[in-house]
Amino acid sequence: MHIFARPINKLLLPTATVNFLTLENVTKSYGEKILFRNISLHIDKGQKIGLIAKNGTGKTTLMRVIAGREGSEGEQAKIHLRKDIRIGWLDQEPHFHPGLDVLAAVLDPANPLVRVVQRYEHALAHPDNSDELQEAIAQMDEQQAWSFEAKVKETLFRFRMEDLEQKVGTLSGGQQKRLALVKILLEEPDFLILDEPTNHLDVEMIEWLEEYLQQPGITLFMVTHDRYFLENVCDSIIELEGGQLRRYSGSYSDYLEKKALREEVEATTYDRQNKLLKRELEWVRRSPQARTTKAKARVNAYFDRKEVNDALKKKNDEMSLQIKENWLGSKIVELHNISKSFGDRKIIENFTYKFKRRERVGIVGQNGTGKSTFLQMLTKVLPPDTGKVVVGDTIIFGHYRQEGIQLAEDKRVIDAVRDIAEVIPLEKGKELSAAQLLERFLFTRPQQQVYVSQLSGGERRRLYLLTVLMKNPNFLILDEPTNDLDVITLQVLEDFLEDYPGCLVVVTHDRYFMDRLVDHLFVFEGNGKVKDFNGSYAEYRALKRAERPAANNGNTAGSEAAPAAGKPGLTNTERNEMKKVEKEMAALEQRKKAILERFNAADLGADEASTLSNELGALQQTLEEKEMRWLELAEKA
Numbered sequence: 001m002h003i004f005a006r007p008i009n010k011l012l013l014p015t016a017t018v019n020f021l022t023l024e025n026v027t028k029s030y031g032e033k034i035l036f037r038n039i040s041l042h043i044d045k046g047q048k049i050g051l052i053a054k055n056g057t058g059k060t061t062l063m064r065v066i067a068g069r070e071g072s073e074g075e076q077a078k079i080h081l082r083k084d085i086r087i088g089w090l091d092q093e094p095h096f097h098p099g100l101d102v103l104a105a106v107l108d109p110a111n112p113l114v115r116v117v118q119r120y121e122h123a124l125a126h127p128d129n130s131d132e133l134q135e136a137i138a139q140m141d142e143q144q145a146w147s148f149e150a151k152v153k154e155t156l157f158r159f160r161m162e163d164l165e166q167k168v169g170t171l172s173g174g175q176q177k178r179l180a181l182v183k184i185l186l187e188e189p190d191f192l193i194l195d196e197p198t199n200h201l202d203v204e205m206i207e208w209l210e211e212y213l214q215q216p217g218i219t220l221f222m223v224t225h226d227r228y229f230l231e232n233v234c235d236s237i238i239e240l241e242g243g244q245l246r247r248y249s250g251s252y253s254d255y256l257e258k259k260a261l262r263e264e265v266e267a268t269t270y271d272r273q274n275k276l277l278k279r280e281l282e283w284v285r286r287s288p289q290a291r292t293t294k295a296k297a298r299v300n301a302y303f304d305r306k307e308v309n310d311a312l313k314k315k316n317d318e319m320s321l322q323i324k325e326n327w328l329g330s331k332i333v334e335l336h337n338i339s340k341s342f343g344d345r346k347i348i349e350n351f352t353y354k355f356k357r358r359e360r361v362g363i364v365g366q367n368g369t370g371k372s373t374f375l376q377m378l379t380k381v382l383p384p385d386t387g388k389v390v391v392g393d394t395i396i397f398g399h400y401r402q403e404g405i406q407l408a409e410d411k412r413v414i415d416a417v418r419d420i421a422e423v424i425p426l427e428k429g430k431e432l433s434a435a436q437l438l439e440r441f442l443f444t445r446p447q448q449q450v451y452v453s454q455l456s457g458g459e460r461r462r463l464y465l466l467t468v469l470m471k472n473p474n475f476l477i478l479d480e481p482t483n484d485l486d487v488i489t490l491q492v493l494e495d496f497l498e499d500y501p502g503c504l505v506v507v508t509h510d511r512y513f514m515d516r517l518v519d520h521l522f523v524f525e526g527n528g529k530v531k532d533f534n535g536s537y538a539e540y541r542a543l544k545r546a547e548r549p550a551a552n553n554g555n556t557a558g559s560e561a562a563p564a565a566g567k568p569g570l571t572n573t574e575r576n577e578m579k580k581v582e583k584e585m586a587a588l589e590q591r592k593k594a595i596l597e598r599f600n601a602a603d604l605g606a607d608e609a610s611t612l613s614n615e616l617g618a619l620q621q622t623l624e625e626k627e628m629r630w631l632e633l634a635e636k637a
Contacts, residue, residue, distance in 0.1 A: 018045035020085060020191050020219055021066060024078040028061050028070070035061055036243045038074075045190075048213070048220040050230045050252065053240035054442055055458025055486045059223050060092065060195060062240065066221055067193045088189030092196055092457065092484075094180035098169025102161055105168050106183040107152070116140060117149045121164050154627075155182050159205055160367065174200030185212070194222035198229055199483050202366055203509055203541065216616075225482050225490055227252055227512040328357055328474050331392035332503060333378060338387030339528070340370070340377060346528030347373050350387075353532070355475075360504045362514045362537055365524025371507050372402060374524070375477055378505070398473025400465055402480040402507075409453040413443060413463060416452055420470045434470075441466050442489060458484045465493070474502035482510040511537060578633045581626050588623045592616065 021043040028035045035058030043049060043066075053059045064070040067089045068081050081087075096105050103121055107114040116139050123129065123136040140146055156164065159178045168176065177200045184192065192213075198206050206229065213220055213233045224230060230237065230252040237255035239246045248255040332355040340347040347370030355361075363371050376382035379397050380389055407416055417434040424432050432440075438448050441462065455463065461484045468476075476497075482490060490513065497504060497517050508514055514537040521533040521540055533540050595616050598604065 018082075019043075019080075020045055020082050022078070022080040023065070023072075025074060025076040026065060026072040026079065027074045027077060028058060028065065029073060030058075030061075034243050036240060036245070038076075039243075039245045041066075041238070041245060041247075043191075043219070043221060045219050046216060047236065048218065048234045049222070050234040050237050051221065051223045051240065052230075052237060052255075052487050053223075054488050055462060055484075056447070056456045057240055058243075059240060059486075060456075063089075063193055063195055063221070063223065085190035086187070088184040088187060088192045088194075090180055090184055090192075090194040090197055092177075092199075093173070094176055096168040096176060096179065098167065100168045101165045102156065102168065102171075102179065103152070103164040105179055106156065106186055108187060113143055113145045113148045116143045116145045117152060120145075120149065125165055152186060155185055158208060159201070178205075181209075190219060192218060192220045192222070194220065194224070196224055196484065197222060198224055198226045198509070201509060203364070203511065204366075206509060206511075225485055225487050226510055227487065227490075230487075327394055328502060329392050329394035331390070332357065332359075333392065333395065333475065334390040335378075336388045336390065338377060338384040338389060340373060340382075340384050341528070348377075348384075348524075348530055349528030351530050352387075355503055358501060358503065360517060360519045361506070362518035362521045363505065363507045363524065364514075364521055364537070364540070366526070369524040369526050371524055372479055374522075374530075375399070375479055375505070375507065378477065395475050396471065396473045398468045398471055398476045400468045400476075400478045400481050402483070407452045407460065407463065409451065411452055412449055413452060413455070414438065414448040416463065417467065417470060420467055424470055424472055437466065437470065441492065458486055458489075461485055462489050469496075475505075476500065476502055477505045479507045480509070481506070482508050482513050511541070574633055578630065581630045581633070585623060585626045585630065588619055588626065592619055592623070595619070 019042065021041070023039060023041040025038045025040065027037045027039075051059055051062065061070065065072065065079065066081075067087055068079075069089070071077075072079055103118060107118070116136075120136040120140050123133040127133060140149065153164075156162070159182050161175070161179060161182060168179065171179065181194075181197060184194075197209065201209065206226065210229055210232050212218075220233070222234075232251075234251060236250065237248045237252060239248070239255075239259070248258045250258070334355070335351060335353045337350050337352050339349045339351070341349075363374065365371055373382065377384050377389060379399055380391060383389075411419075414435055417438060422434055424434075424437060435445065435448060439445065443459075443463075452460070452463070465481060465485070481493070485493070490510075494513065494516055504517065506514060506518055518537065520535065521537065523531040523533050523540065525531055595612050598608075598612060
């Protein structure tokens with residue numbers, strides 16, 4: 001059981017309701033499969049909604065309908081999207097022209113400041129041409145483009161996009177997803193529609209985005225598997241299940257409580273109705289009129305209703321995974337003074353560790369510090385430069401890789417699993433067939449007959465994960481397993497892993513997943529240093545936040561890129577000014593926090609709310625001005 005940190009700004013200020021979107025009787029199908037039927041949805045300005053559903057049930061299609069990218073089926077359908085609002089749509093797989101550079105890709109060419117900023121950044125990248133640089137600076141002054149330029153660079157640098165002239169075609173898929181997110185944030189649309197915004201972000205990026213989206217004026221509809229993100233950002237959760245929408249007001253933890261209560265009521269209803277139906281069936285069969293048409297209809301009705309009731313029970317039963325573990329010997333995996341470098345870049349240096357039985361380790365660190373390389377050394381796919389890796393004779397690795405595997409497109413789902421094993425052993429001598437395991441991992445019998453080529457991205461990841469588990473490993477390595485998996489699948493996986501008797505090593509940016517499953521952490525700090533942190537992921541993040549300097553508490557530019565005050569380049573006056581600005585930002589942040597906490601008070605009146613709202617707006621503007629000045633000073637340091 002996890003206690004979620006309650007968001008501090010869930011209360012919307014008392015304003016007139018402005019409807020952004022209304023759906024009525026909307027239906028969409030894919031071939032013969034009905035994704036959703038006659039659904040209705042209302043989204044008003046300022047609402048922040050999270051969508052939860054299994055992969056392949058229509059999440060992305062619903063988002064495309066909401067964004068105005070697709071229409072509906074059926075004559076009774078109505079889709080009303082307010083015409084005077086700007087929509088920011090983050091696709092799961094965004095597309096850019098490969099010939100654009102990073103800066104051009106995120107800037108709107110219709111903005112008159114864009115050409116000025118682009119010319120200035122180009123001149124900075126080519127300082128040999130001093131005349132060009134001077135002219136670019138003069139234009140920046142003339143157009144008053146400095147604050148805009150600082151905002152663009154701050155946002156790009158925060159998401160590790162520091163080479164502004166790098167061609168988009170050379171970026172990885174994860175980098176392009178981050179670039180698309182930056183583009184949307186810079187455009188500041190009225191209505192944000194985000195499909196898995198936390199994918200490919202490290203924890204610092206996720207936490208910054210989380211705080212940004214908490215702002216009261218932002219309207220948001222999103223899909224994400226990050227449950228802390230849902231908890232801290234959303235004020236309502238929508239669940240798409242069985243082609244219908246259910247809306248739960250409140251945060252993610254509120255959703256869990258209300259859903260559990262609903263399912264408890266359904267379970268009670270199932271038991272009560274089943275008893276009634278059984279008595280009715282017995283009466284029909286004993287009745288002298290049992291062979292009449294009326295009696296036969298009653299029997300058929302019994303089985304129809306029983307099928308519905310059994311579906312309720314089956315939904316809970318199928319969420320169980322109890323695979324028998326292969327035996328673990330006394331020697332597991334031992335790392336003896338291993339080191340690895342690529343050129344001048346150190347990945348790991350003189351690291352020694354002996355894994356113990358049933359150990360659960362999380363691996364954390366910024367992107368590019370060598371986490372995936374470490375996993376390859378762990379499994380002896382990649383040898384260390386020095387030192388030795390010893391793997392016990394009884395070890396069977398199961399390695400879920402971040403890049404996935406190529407599944408045969410022309411095979412059915414059931415055949416892809418049977419290629420690995422027809423059955424897998426369970427506890428107490430029982431067995432589970434491939435088809436049964438697929439069912440328990442949320443692939444229904446009809447879905448098992450679908451070709452792999454027809455699966456969604458999330459369904460492919462789920463199938464790949466299942467093929468890893470079917471090998472019955474006793475040393476399981478999961479490299480970013482949560483990307484593209486839905487919340488429901490993650491709940492199944494976490495329940496399985498909590499009882500998993502083997503060794504577990506996890507690399508993930510999903511804070512909830514890490515908190516629930518690991519006992520301690522290997523922290524990749526860069527330059528070959530790896531620290532064994534004895535504590536939970538939440539404790540580690542709390543420690544890191546406490547270590548941040550005061551300037552970073554003010555949400556200034558990314559800590560990695562910001563120079564420290566006092567370095568050559570600043571005058572004494574400017575150094576003193578920088579220190580003063582840092583203190584002022586910290587005080588403004590404290591006041592901002594106090595105002596947002598006051599919004600949650602039960603005794604808050606409309607007049608006070610209006611006053612606080614005006615103060616918050618002025619405070620935010622002042623804070624942004626202070627941040628911009630700090631950035632200007634930091635660049636000179």
